[in-house]
Amino acid sequence: MGIFNLALLVLFGIGSFARDTPLNEFEIDNSLGDSLYKGKQWVVLVAGTSGWKKYRHQADICHAYQIVKSNGIPEENIITMIVDDIAHNIRNPRRGKIFNKPHKAFRGKDVYRGVQIDYRGSDVNSENFLNIITGNKTGMQNVGSGKVVEGGPHDTIFVNFVTHGSTGFLSFPDSFLFADELNNAFNNMYTNGNFAKMLLYIEASYGGSLFDGILNERTNIMAVTASGPRENSYACYYVGFPYYTFLGDDFSVTWMENSDSMYGDFSAADITVFEDYSVVREAIDDSNVMIYGDYHIGNEPLSSFIGYQENDSQSTKAISKKTVMSGMSSKDVDEYSVLDQLTNDKLTAIKKSELETELSKNNRMRSIINNIFRDIYSKVLTATPEIKEIVGEYDAPHNQQLTLKMFPCYRSIINTISDSCFSLTQNPYTLDRLNVFANLCVADNQIHELVNNLVNESCANIPKNIINVF
Ligand SMILES: *[C@@H]1O[C@H](CO)[C@@H](O)[C@H](O)[C@H]1NC(C)=O
Ligand SMILES: *[C@@H]1O[C@H](CO)[C@@H](O)[C@H](O)[C@H]1NC(C)=O
Numbered sequence: 001m002g003i004f005n006l007a008l009l010v011l012f013g014i015g016s017f018a019r020d021t022p023l024n025e026f027e028i029d030n031s032l033g034d035s036l037y038k039g040k041q042w043v044v045l046v047a048g049t050s051g052w053k054k055y056r057h058q059a060d061i062c063h064a065y066q067i068v069k070s071n072g073i074p075e076e077n078i079i080t081m082i083v084d085d086i087a088h089n090i091r092n093p094r095r096g097k098i099f100n101k102p103h104k105a106f107r108g109k110d111v112y113r114g115v116q117i118d119y120r121g122s123d124v125n126s127e128n129f130l131n132i133i134t135g136n137k138t139g140m141q142n143v144g145s146g147k148v149v150e151g152g153p154h155d156t157i158f159v160n161f162v163t164h165g166s167t168g169f170l171s172f173p174d175s176f177l178f179a180d181e182l183n184n185a186f187n188n189m190y191t192n193g194n195f196a197k198m199l200l201y202i203e204a205s206y207g208g209s210l211f212d213g214i215l216n217e218r219t220n221i222m223a224v225t226a227s228g229p230r231e232n233s234y235a236c237y238y239v240g241f242p243y244y245t246f247l248g249d250d251f252s253v254t255w256m257e258n259s260d261s262m263y264g265d266f267s268a269a270d271i272t273v274f275e276d277y278s279v280v281r282e283a284i285d286d287s288n289v290m291i292y293g294d295y296h297i298g299n300e301p302l303s304s305f306i307g308y309q310e311n312d313s314q315s316t317k318a319i320s321k322k323t324v325m326s327g328m329s330s331k332d333v334d335e336y337s338v339l340d341q342l343t344n345d346k347l348t349a350i351k352k353s354e355l356e357t358e359l360s361k362n363n364r365m366r367s368i369i370n371n372i373f374r375d376i377y378s379k380v381l382t383a384t385p386e387i388k389e390i391v392g393e394y395d396a397p398h399n400q401q402l403t404l405k406m407f408p409c410y411r412s413i414i415n416t417i418s419d420s421c422f423s424l425t426q427n428p429y430t431l432d433r434l435n436v437f438a439n440l441c442v443a444d445n446q447i448h449e450l451v452n453n454l455v456n457e458s459c460a461n462i463p464k465n466i467i468n469v470f
């Protein structure tokens with residue numbers, strides 16, 4: 001055998017090795033990109049909130065659906081979780097339509113049109129989400145469409161999750177997705193060969209806290225978050241009368257309008273995840289767009305996750321990129337919309353007094369919530385004063401990195417507060433105040449027994465109707 005043939009044999013051998021084994025880090029920089037992957041592209045799209053005030057979350061996710069659909073991802077590989085109370089909401093002036101960008105000012109299109117919703121209403125919850133991504137088909141029998149990710153070792157998975165978040169968890173309307181549960185699911189999926197590569201785009205306040213120091217750097221999963229571990233994410237495209245709500249979120253709108261502007265363009269196929277990330281990070285100055293996990297995924301073309309369709313149709317090329325409107329921290333948006341309604345001079349006296357009552361009730365409830373949390377924390381400090389060094393002040397908690405070990409403690413406290421005090425997911429105001437509880441569990445992962453007793457004690461006599469506090 002001549003040396004030339006030997007070289008060919010070696011080349012051939014390597015080539016078939018690459019195709020026949022689950023994808024690993026050796027292949028990631030391969031310039032052949034996704035042509036090597038014979039697998040399927042799975043897309044999981046989740047809007048984790050409900051209610052008119054969070055219009056923007058469902059709008060973002062419907063828009064993401066339009067993108068992956070027009071990029072050629074087959075319907076059977078797209079799974080959507082959307083409560084679906086916006087399009088036909090009584091407050092919707094364009095009933096049956098959802099816009100992710102003002103339709104008059106910026107020619108926003110109806111993004112609700114054609115969206116196939118697999119899980120709606122109370123099916124939008126944490127347990128179902130975990131069953132869906134891990135491919136637990138029996139767990140989803142008789143729930144919604146029953147569709148789950150039936151991923152294999154050559155498949156990619158793209159998860160786009162838009163919601164309220166807090167330290168260490170993402171919100172569903174009535175449940176929490178904690179970082180350790182998510183991480184556990186990822187590890188199982190990796191071990192079971194459920195995917196070759198996974199990419200997460202997460203828009204939620206404190207989104208980074210779910211991955212910072214937690215997401216494994218060598219399991220082919222990368223997370224891009226709208227904000228770091230201690231930051232709110234930002235809403236955009238506020239529309240006053242008659243909407244009085246935000247239509248989008250900074251991070252989501254930026255990456256998606258970027259993607260829309262390149263639709264059908266030949267070069268869009270090769271844009272890498274890193275390139276997309278740099279553009280988006282650059283464009284957003286309110287929060288820090290972050291990446292976590294396995295950076296090898298950054299060299300992959302984004303199109304191996306969100307699809308790509310060559311399309312010469314000129315009509316699609318005119319879509320503008322995000323028209324920058326200043327973003328607003330998600331912690332301020334609800335109050336802003338009430339204050340803005342109050343400035344409307346056509347407001348009836350009755351409506352005006354309703355809104356004023358809402359605001360003053362909200363302020364009262366805010367101080368009740370703060371007093372309870374402050375009270376619990378000061379009692380903890382009475383029992384264990386030295387812990388303050390790690391936790392910090394209630395109003396200025398330290399920035400502690402979360403660890404997998406602290407989650408059983410933290411989950412237990414979060415559940416006790418939800419059971420004995422008030423809903424955390426339905427009171428967005430609380431979500432910016434849980435840092436101190438996370439820090440307590442970082443300092444001492446057995447402290448939940450003490451804290452839970454104090455929670456029950458402090459919440460024994462509080463009003464039972466604390467809801468929608470923003
Ligand atoms: C599948 O889902 C069901 C219902 O949620 C659950 O009881 C079961 O433990 C899940 N199975 C696995 C392997 O996670
Ligand atoms: C190309 O874009 C047009 C306009 O959006 C759309 O109607 C058409 O279906 C697209 N073609 C393909 C092959 O996707």
Ligand SMILES: *[C@@H]1O[C@H](CO)[C@@H](O)[C@H](O)[C@H]1NC(C)=O
Pocket residue numbers: 416419420449452453456
């Ligand atoms: C706190 O109260 C809840 C019910 O409101 C109860 O289920 C739980 O066991 C109590 N926890 C402690 C530590 O007393």
